[in-house]
Structure formats: C-alpha cells, structure tokens
Amino acid sequence: MNIVVCVKHIPDPNLPPQLDGHRLKREGVQGVLDPGDEFGVEAGLQLKEAHGGEVTLVSMGPPAAAEAIRKGLSMGADKGILVSDDALQEADALATARVLAAAIGRQPFDLVVAGVESTDGYTGTMPSTLAEFLDIPQITFAKHLEPSDGSITVQRQTAEGYHVVECPFPLLITVTAGVNEPRYASFKGIMSAKKKPVEQLSLSDLGLSGDDVARKQSVVELVPAEERKAGEVVRDDGDGGRRVTAFLADAKVI
Amino acid sequence: MTTTWVFAEVGAEGKVEPGALELLTKARSMDGDVAAVVLGPGATEAATQLGEFGATTVYASDDPVYSDHVAQPVTEALYQLQQQHSPDLILFSMTYDSRDIAGRLSAKTGSPVMSNVTDILGPDKARTAIFGGTTLVDVELQGSPILLVVRPKSFAAEASGGQANVVPVEVQIPETALKAVRVERHEETATGPKLEDAAVIIAGGRGLQEADNFKLLDELAAAIGGAAVGATRAVVDAGWVPYSMQIGQTGKTVKPGVYIAVGISGATQHIVGMKGAKKIIAINKDEDAPIFQIADLGIVGDALKILPQVTEEVKARKG
Numbered sequence: 001m002n003i004v005v006c007v008k009h010i011p012d013p014n015l016p017p018q019l020d021g022h023r024l025k026r027e028g029v030q031g032v033l034d035p036g037d038e039f040g041v042e043a044g045l046q047l048k049e050a051h052g053g054e055v056t057l058v059s060m061g062p063p064a065a066a067e068a069i070r071k072g073l074s075m076g077a078d079k080g081i082l083v084s085d086d087a088l089q090e091a092d093a094l095a096t097a098r099v100l101a102a103a104i105g106r107q108p109f110d111l112v113v114a115g116v117e118s119t120d121g122y123t124g125t126m127p128s129t130l131a132e133f134l135d136i137p138q139i140t141f142a143k144h145l146e147p148s149d150g151s152i153t154v155q156r157q158t159a160e161g162y163h164v165v166e167c168p169f170p171l172l173i174t175v176t177a178g179v180n181e182p183r184y185a186s187f188k189g190i191m192s193a194k195k196k197p198v199e200q201l202s203l204s205d206l207g208l209s210g211d212d213v214a215r216k217q218s219v220v221e222l223v224p225a226e227e228r229k230a231g232e233v234v235r236d237d238g239d240g241g242r243r244v245t246a247f248l249a250d251a252k253v254i
Numbered sequence: 255m256t257t258t259w260v261f262a263e264v265g266a267e268g269k270v271e272p273g274a275l276e277l278l279t280k281a282r283s284m285d286g287d288v289a290a291v292v293l294g295p296g297a298t299e300a301a302t303q304l305g306e307f308g309a310t311t312v313y314a315s316d317d318p319v320y321s322d323h324v325a326q327p328v329t330e331a332l333y334q335l336q337q338q339h340s341p342d343l344i345l346f347s348m349t350y351d352s353r354d355i356a357g358r359l360s361a362k363t364g365s366p367v368m369s370n371v372t373d374i375l376g377p378d379k380a381r382t383a384i385f386g387g388t389t390l391v392d393v394e395l396q397g398s399p400i401l402l403v404v405r406p407k408s409f410a411a412e413a414s415g416g417q418a419n420v421v422p423v424e425v426q427i428p429e430t431a432l433k434a435v436r437v438e439r440h441e442e443t444a445t446g447p448k449l450e451d452a453a454v455i456i457a458g459g460r461g462l463q464e465a466d467n468f469k470l471l472d473e474l475a476a477a478i479g480g481a482a483v484g485a486t487r488a489v490v491d492a493g494w495v496p497y498s499m500q501i502g503q504t505g506k507t508v509k510p511g512v513y514i515a516v517g518i519s520g521a522t523q524h525i526v527g528m529k530g531a532k533k534i535i536a537i538n539k540d541e542d543a544p545i546f547q548i549a550d551l552g553i554v555g556d557a558l559k560i561l562p563q564v565t566e567e568v569k570a571r572k573g
C-alpha cells in the first residue's frame with residue numbers, strides 16, 4: 001500500500017504565539033511537527049506494518065519544515081517531499097491544497113492521510129479541498145480504520161456518535177487524536193532518519209506559477225475582543241461547596 | 255445586490271440543523287436575496303421552516319443519494335446549482351459534513367473558503383477569533399462564490415414568517431461521487447437536556463483524575479435539574495466519555511446561563527466553545543490555571559472534595 005501522510009510544521013504550540021503584522025509568526029520561532037499530525041504518521045505506519053508498502057510524508061512550508069518531516073521519518077516513515085517556495089509564504093488553504101495535490105499526484109498512491117485540523121491554522125477544510133483536487137473521496141474524522149482487500153472501513157466520528165463508512169482505495173482520510181497512540185522515535189529511528197531521502201520541490205517543479213497560488217483571503221484588521229473580566233478567585237477552606245451553591249442561587253438556576 | 259445562499263443540513267424527519275436557521279437570520283439582515291439549498295431525505299419538508307426563517311427560494315431534493323454518500327454528491331449538486339445561479343456568498347454551518355462540502359466546493363469553484371467564522375461583516379468580509387477569543391481577526395475574501403463556514407451560535411435564530419418558493423433540484427451525480435458509502439449509523443440519543451440547550455452545564459476535565467469520577471458531575475446535574483454534562487477533549491480522547499460531550503474548537507459551542515468548569519485548565523481550544531456562557535464558575539486546584547482568568551467565581555481546591563459538597567448543598571436548598 002502506498003500511503004502519503006500530510007505533515008505540517010508549526011510554531012511550537014507550547015510557546016506563546018507571536019504575531020508578525022497580521023499573521024502568525026512562523027519564521028525565526030521554534031517549530032515542531034504539528035502534534036495532531038503524529039496521529040496521521042502513526043496511522044500510516046500501522047497500515048504499512050500490517051499490509052506492506054511505503055509511507056511518504058508531504059509538507060508545504062519554509063525550509064525549516066524539513067524538521068517536521070525528519071521527525072516523521074524518525075518515527076518510521078520511508079521518505080519525504082517538501083515543497084518550499086517564497087511565493088508560498090502567504091498561501092491560504094486553497095493554495096496549500098493545490099500545491100499538495102500537485103506534489104502528491106506525481107506518483108501513484110492508495111491512501112492520503114491528514115489531521116482533522118492543524119493546531120495553528122485549524123481551518124479543517126484543507127484536506128477535503130485536497131481530496132477534490134486529487135479527484136478522490138474523503139472520509140474525515142476517522143477514529144478507527146479497518147482496511148481490507150481494495151477498500152477501507154472507517155468509523156467516522158459524528159456529533160452524536162459515529163458512522164461506519166466504506167470506501168475503495170484511493171481515498172483521503174483525516175484522523176482524530178483518538179485514533180491511535182503515536183509512537184516515540186527510537187534512537188535507531190532518529191539515526192536512520194538522517195539517511196532517508198527528502199525531495200525538495202519548488203513551485204515550478206510542480207508546474208505551478210505564482211498566480212496559481214495567489215492568496216484569496218487576507219487579514220485586514222486585528223481587533224482586541226471585549227474581554228471577560230476575571231471575577232473572584234478564592235481558596236477553598238472547606239466552604240467551596242457553599243460558595244458555588246450560593247452563586248448558583250444568585251444566578252437563579254436553583 | 256448580493257445573493258446569499260445558506261446550505262442547510264437536514265435529518266430524515268425534515269429537522270433542519272439549527273445553525274442553518276441562525277445563518278438565514280443573519281443573511282436576511284444583509285442587503286439582497288436569500289436562498290437555501292437542502293438536500294437529502296426530509297428536504298422538501300424542511301423547506302417550510304427555511305422559508306419561515308428568511309429563504310425566499312429553497313432548492314430542495316429528497317434523494318437519499320445525498321445522505322447515503324459522504325460529501326461528494328452534495329458538493330456536485332451545489333456546484334451545478336452555483337454554476338446556474340451564481341450566488342455571491344454561500345454560508346455553511348460548521349458541522350462535520352458541511353465543513354467537508356465547503357472544502358471540496360472551494361477546489362471546484364477556485365474560490366476561497368474561510369472557516370471558524372464568528373461574524374459576517376459584509377459580502378466579502380468576515381470575522382474570526384483567535385487566541386481563545388481574545389483577538390478578533392477581520393478577513394477580506396476575493397472570488398465568487400465566497401464560502402464561509404460559520405461557528406454555531408454566532409447568531410441568534412429568529413423566524414420572519416416568510417414563505418419560500420421551492421425549486422426541485424435535479425442534477426446528474428456521476429458514479430465517481432458515490433464511492434464513500436455510509437453503511438451504519440450509531441448515534442447516542444442522549445437522555446436529559448442537550449448541551450446546546452441546557453441552562454446549566456457542568457463540564458469536567460483531566461482534573462477529575464479518572465473516568466469513574468464523572469459520576470460526581472452527573473449527580474450534581476441531577477440535583478440542579480435540567481443541567482447537562484460536558485467534557486474537554488483531553489478526557490474524550492482518553493475514552494472517559496463519548497465525543498458527543500466534547501466542548502470547544504472541535505466539539506460543541508455552548509452558551510448556557512452558568513458553566514461550571516471542573517478540573518479544566520482552560521486551553522484556548524476549550525474556551526472558544528464556552529466563553530459565551532453568561533456566568534462561569536471554575537474549580538481547579540492550580541491557582542494559575544488560565545480558566546480563572548475568565549471565571550466569575552473561581553474556587554482553588556480539590557474538585558473531588560468540593561463537588562459532593564455542592565451536590566449536598568443544592569439538594570438541601572431545594573429541600
């Protein structure tokens with residue numbers, strides 16, 4: 001099975017986010033593989049281990065995004081593709097999908113895996129836009145995967161439970177954080193990742209021009225929201241329960 | 255003049271997804287024409303309600319192809335309708351299915367899709383909130399149609415008492431759009447009030463220590479009466495409670511009268527789903543927990559001790 005996993009390189013979510021004008025600062029800040037994409041990498045590795053094949057990681061981002069790919073390679077993926085180009089600095093979800101589709105479509109594949117939503121951008125729409133460009137079906141919010149001959153059965157999370165969806169390959173899935181437990185990279189994995197191939201591509205390598213990826217949405221203003229003020233914070237001296245109850249009574253809900 | 259469409263999800267009994275009614279109410283307040291598109295069993299029945307909330311035209315089809323297959327048939331139909339009628343703006347409620355449909359449609363039309371929208375400022379301008387709702391971001395979009403995926407409860411739904419002209423949708427759906435098939439549906443019909451409608455929500459996080467302790471929340475909810483129990487993603491992912499209880503960015507958006515956050519740190523992705531509550535109470539043993547920054551009453555202490563006390567006190571007051 002040829003599995004492609006989308007991996008995004010994002011500013012470390014454990015550090016306070018910084019703005020660069022109207023945008024999230026991405027360069028010159030500590031970056032990591034989006035923790036949400038570790039579930040995608042793990043899903044790809046498990047499918048490969050059970051059914052054979054190859055796991056390819058694809059990312060679009062600045063040259064530093066190679067680190068996110070290295071992380072996935074050290075978990076066990078086979079190779080990487082990084083699309084990096086100055087013209088992509090302001091890419092929106094539509095442009096990102098167009099670029100990833102061009103990169104993924106260059107070789108045959110059975111399955112594309114992405115995260116449900118990224119930690120920094122959380123549009124959640126990029127994967128289905130990508131699926132449409134690749135002209136394949138998509139099943140988002142996968143929380144359980146069961147491949148069989150030529151097709152896959154997915155438990156897809158819904159607002160009140162889940163649906164079971166069946167689909168023949170090729171298709172795209174997005175995985176939730178409940179789908180698996182991502183492995184840690186072993187020392188051996190980290191060492192061997194250094195030798196695994198990472199192909200670097202520019203827009204023109206993909207036959208795309210700057211016009212193809214021109215952004216169609218721009219932030220025009222940032223406005224501070226009306227803040228909720230912190231109220232009273234008290235240490236529980238045994239009367240915490242009473243205080244909460246008194247508050248509920250004041251709010252007329254009991 | 256702007257033509258705005260609202261894509262409305264519908265249940266087999268003709269029940270319209272509430273977000274669509276909120277969007278129609280908003281669309282009505284903007285200059286121009288408002289239409290709705292509703293596809294799948296129950297669609298024609300739903301048209302009446304869509305009319306009452308402001309759609310003057312409803313494009314409808316009861317064909318089960320739209321609910322039996324994931325995303326693609328609806329995308330195809332919307333695309334063909336859009337090609338015929340050229341709306342300027344198509345609004346989607348941020349649900350599982352609609353977000354996918356909007357994403358696919360963006361590739362087909364080559365026009366932008368913006369998700370997590372919390373307000374619509376004009377035909378080509380929308381707002382979202384970042385950093386847990388502390389900063390609002392205004393975005394201008396170019397293209398036609400502009401696709402907006404709007405967070406639920408961004409607008410209050412209000413009927414206008416109108417009546418829609420129902421136009422049957424007849425489009426050819428290609429075989430290639432029928433590959434992903436829904437073969438089973440498992441939906442928990444929750445007992446008690448829904449999170450979206452409850453006047454009081456008691457939500458638990460990892461601070462409850464273990465799944466079993468969620469019963470402390472159930473007991474308090476029962477004592478208050480008409481309260482619903484919610485959760486953070488951390489405990490849903492850990493398998494303590496079902497996903498249908500998740501509140502936040504990837505879960506439900508709620509606006510109760512009182513929200514009681516128990517053992518919840520207050521991550522930005524949780525806060526976006528509950529900061530619309532009228533009053534917030536937080537119980538957390540860490541006085542620096544970010545949740546206290548938005549709480550009207552914060553109790554620094556052990557939730558496992560405090561919760562049973564609240565339940566007892568509430569029972570005592572109610573007699």
Ligand SMILES: Cc1cc2nc3c(=O)[nH]c(=O)nc-3n(C[C@H](O)[C@H](O)[C@H](O)COP(=O)(O)OP(=O)(O)OC[C@H]3O[C@@H](n4cnc5c(N)ncnc54)[C@H](O)[C@@H]3O)c2cc1C
Pocket residue numbers: 036117118119122458459460461462463485486487488489500501502503504505506516517518519520521522523524527537538539540543555556557558
């Ligand atoms: C893309 C994305 C989407 C996300 N979507 C969501 C979402 O929809 N909803 C959501 O909730 N999260 C979401 N998250 C996760 C979010 O970032 C946090 O990880 C999560 O909300 C934390 O849950 P928690 O507060 O239960 O756990 P923790 O952050 O671990 O907090 C536990 C708290 O319990 C307190 N505590 C411990 N013991 C006690 C005790 N005995 N009594 C009282 N307090 C105690 C601790 O002090 C701590 O503050 C998302 C994350 C990402 C990246």
Ligand SMILES: Nc1ncnc2c1ncn2[C@@H]1O[C@H](COP(=O)(O)O)[C@@H](O)[C@H]1O
Pocket residue numbers: 006007008009034036037040058059060061093096100113114115116117118119121122123124125126127
């Ligand atoms: N620049 C990117 N490179 C690779 N994958 C991406 C990129 N942006 C988004 N993705 C994938 O799409 C998922 C959803 O992202 P988003 O639409 O930004 O919420 C992420 O979890 C990634 O798997």
